[in-house]
Amino acid sequence: MIYEAHVRGLTKQLEALPEDLRGTYAGLAHPATVAHLKDLGITALELLPIHASVPEPHLVAKGLDNYWGYSTIGFFAPHAAYATQAAQDAGASAVLDEVRGMVHLLHEAGIEVILDVVYNHTGEAGDDGPHLSFRGFDDTSYYAHDDADPVRYADVTGTGNTLDLTHPRVVQLALDSLRYWAQEVGVDGFRFDLAVTLGRRPQGFDPDHPFLVALQTDPVLSGLKLVAEPWDVGMGGWQTGNFPAPMGEWNDRFRDAVRQFWLSDPKEASHGRGTAGVRELATRLAGSADLFGHGRMPLARGPVASINMVTAHDGFTMADLVAFDHKHNEANGEDGRDGSNDNRSWNHGVEDHVEETDDPLDPAGEIAPLRRRSIRNLLATLLLSAGTPMITAGDEMGRTQRGNNNAYCQDNEISWVDWDLAPWRKDLLDTTRYLLELRRAHRALRADSFFLGLPRHTVSTAVPDLVWFGSKGKMLDHAGWNDHARRTVQMLRTGPADGAHDVLLVLNGSLDDAIVRLAGLEVAGSERPSGWRLVWDSDWEHPADRHEDPETEVVGVGSKVVLEPLSTRVYVSV
Template sequence: MVISHKGKMFPLGSTVSDAGVNFAVYAPNADKVCLCLFDGFGRCERDRIDMYSHEGGVWSVFVDSLKEGALYGYRADGPYSLSDGHFFNFNKLLLDPYAKDFSGEFTWSERHYCHLPVGEFNTLDNAIDMPKSKVVKAQLYTGTKPNIAWCDTFIYECHVKGATQLHPEIEKNQVGKFSALVQPAFLQHLKSLGVTAIELLPIHAFVSEQFLTTKGLQNYWGYNTLSFFVPHKAYCINGDINEFTTMVRQFHEHDIEVIIDVVYNHTAESGIDGPMLSFKGLNNNGYYRTLNSSESTYINDTGCGNTVNIDDPITLKLIMDSLRYWVEVMGVDGFRFDLATILGRTSEGFTSRHSFFQAILQDPILSSVKLIAEPWDVGPGGYQLGAFPPPWREWNDKYRDVVRRFWRGDGGTLPELAKRIHGSNDLFEHNQRGPLNSINFLTSHDGYSLADWTSFEHKHNEANGENNRDGHSENYSFNCGVEGATNNSEVNNLRIKMQLNALVTLFLSKGVPMIAAGTELNHSQLGNNNAYCQDNEVNWLDWSGQNMTHSLSQSISDLIKLRKQLSVFQHPFFVHADDERFSVEWLNKKMLPMSESDWHDEENKTLMYILADKLKSKAVMVILNADTEHLTISLPTSPFSSSWECMFTSEYAFDAKTLPISFCLTGQSAWVLVSNLEENTND
């Protein structure tokens, strides 16, 4: 016989004590909420216990003698009214929004839907197709965190499964799992590259959309969240969520931070016709944004069917509690927020003074971790690059696009390219942020790989089952003369060279550099620029064969080492004319300061700049030549010494270390030169 009593209304979720387990859930409009306890296999509902109502809409119950590991779910009864946005259906087993672990698998069936069709109440019980929430006794993370400064950060965006699924030096039972990422072979690879932070694509528990599973596809990326607290169980060898924390601890022991990509903008419950899994059956109007209409209509600023209503205080609390949990219990060092504009939206639109941003800023835990915004969504006024408040960093797609266009050979790109290389002061300086607020990248999980950027002029997404209609049509890409894979060595060499050119630009730009996993391996997605549903070799990194032959690993390692030697890239502020220590000078092909006509010459496809540190009497000159023609240039000698040392070039044929004052600048090449100033201006 189960013995229970009222219990406490906070904390929400399940809380273990020596006497038993307290359960608390928020369902303000429910008439009745029941706690459902299951057997150890999650198959039989052995007890159904009425919960007690508290002020403010919280329901609770304390179950005596219940232990950690118990499996449970909720059922909520109340009004069912489309016009009012109330979808209570006692036939649906609901996941605890605060569950820290699950047991069992999610299976798609018509039983998950609240109504079939719209308006017709669905009496089918879905418990058989639902995972069960699992009682966990959370322990605070005890590892030592690296706390790497932004100026020293180099981010490696990575998919848990795809990074190691084909790795020949990792045991078969570990490939594609959290534990594989910290096996010596992969760890050493990251260390040799110079990576300081691994940014994992969504690791919150997620499910594949039904429209994908019916086509035999899966949601590979993971942007379809089922829980804000539970690690994705498919990434655990034995379903043990502690494997995630073990992974984090081992990364920290090697001075690598862990950033996770989080999706707080929408959930897997989709639109009004989507499944009822958790939030929708507890407080639909509170958790999701809806329009005031005769029928409850979801606002879809995410393009995924629903939009999380962060204006609601309990929803805001849920997200804040989730973030703190991942820092304090799971040990992560920061977050990349998918479609982050959603998190700053009120009914009036986006505001940098949203309560979410203020809550983060005043929070002693969250204000000190790495916070990265994807600064856009698909709603009205959704593009907000540069509008986020300190201390947020932002993915800078303007940087990505102009670097791609410049190396593709587009005219008229120099003025914007210079701004992006300089750290995008036009975007970030207005609210007292610096160049390190810009996350600079060439490619990410979304879009072409860097190899495909130089191999395809047209997207090839046929495998996604949408007749190639999905994905962006303009990728600022080129194919070096042949569409797709080729055995032509001249074409392949040019492709590698152009990738190197772009990488030189990335690592010699002010801002925080990020690369997508596989960039260093010349990884191709076969021209698919929206490979979110390809759980196969399209996304899995190939650690053998041609990819390794054309590896860019050593070049990336050399460039990040070079960057770290140059003090100007540790400088947290923009370099302007009145800077006492640093200077930046933009030069034309005659080594004279760029004139207005030079900047706006559509045919000018060469950008050269010198960054000097007067305190250390050191200067670096970067030459980016996207023109196909060779050009003889004379290097400046004053106030520099009479020689420049070539630290890196994408030009294969060049092997000299010290450059002559006059030399041939080859077409489509990038160069990094270093020189000493003749005298220390601070002496």
């Protein structure tokens, strides 16, 4: 369970910390911060870049900073500004010791540390950028140049320059840096920004690029957690699923499918337009075998190679996905040119009003419950799908960036996690904890190999590992999968043969109530399971609502239940 966070942004407003520790490496490892991560069930903390970086000149001119830190200038030094003032005053060794101490304390809490690293470009920017280091050392060796105009840089990163990883010394630089952070600092892995750039040859992306081969074979690096951002902005830049094992990859297809099903399609349906059906979402729920199941050893990577995400640092937060149809990046000073226009979000009828209440006098009061349910649907789909889930810091408690979907230069309250929680945000935090508890408690929700729709080798009876059903309790056939109007689906994931529970996920993506006949399997003349208990409903504002819901009583296979519009239910076998 990965938690993507910014060192400064996560704790800058956390009042449980002493003021001098807020926004620092030490603050990240403070018991209050660690307790939050542990209570959630986080097993790996993925940190936005902490390599020494510099802001771009155009940001400095506007009084802004490169808050995200994707502007590296020192691959062997931590960014000093994230250290406590005492460490900064004591010098570079004290800053490094604070980083090491952070990693050590997180390890003691059972949390791994993954660093987001930027080896695709540097902070020297484009042709008119500053001369800081590599440009002066050996410009033609370190940076890729345009074959048609060798004086100019080749740019497949969108930053003005591209490090040339076809040159042995640039590859050596990157590998030496990675080993340093693994051996000297003790981190557990790396997430590679714009990783396609790292595997580019003159003819395009090559999964057998020497740098990628080195990651697989290096005795220090090959055993770490390695994650690719599988795209860049050059020709042929989308390569999701094409990186070699043991790398995991950010799954943008998962992100788009989940947003499409729960947000874009309902928005279209509310205007009388068509929807996309359930096929794409089902593929993502099952671990994206179409993306990660090919290669030299088909199916070997397993669903854990898919880093499932609905949001990340780049884009809308989860709360903003349900409150904004359009990006609002005015604070960036780029006249709205920055940030993605393909957000697949839905404001549910009113733009903004993220912190609305249920007050009927509030313009957004009527839609507030549906917005909250939409967030819960997004969370449940993320946390209960096959694959490795990644949650963005603050999504578990409804953080907003006020509609800014590219807050890379906002080192302020727009980007910082707000720990002052309104009641609905406290409920959401408890819901996130509960969903992760369900994931931990039921092995049927933690797939380490791709589903085949066949019995597991450890099961003596003919029980398939995964079966899909429609709302009437019948297995989906070819026509059902291709029905774009279908908005209700049941996913039955069977547990191992040693008594583990089966789990039934029921999704209603329509704008109307859905009458669903709960699915089951007939095995050797009997039904498996014999009954279902409702353990979670996205209509519940808080997990404790299950104690007041009469439908949590055990019901038999084939029983009819009614799901609210745009809702998710989780049943466990009895």
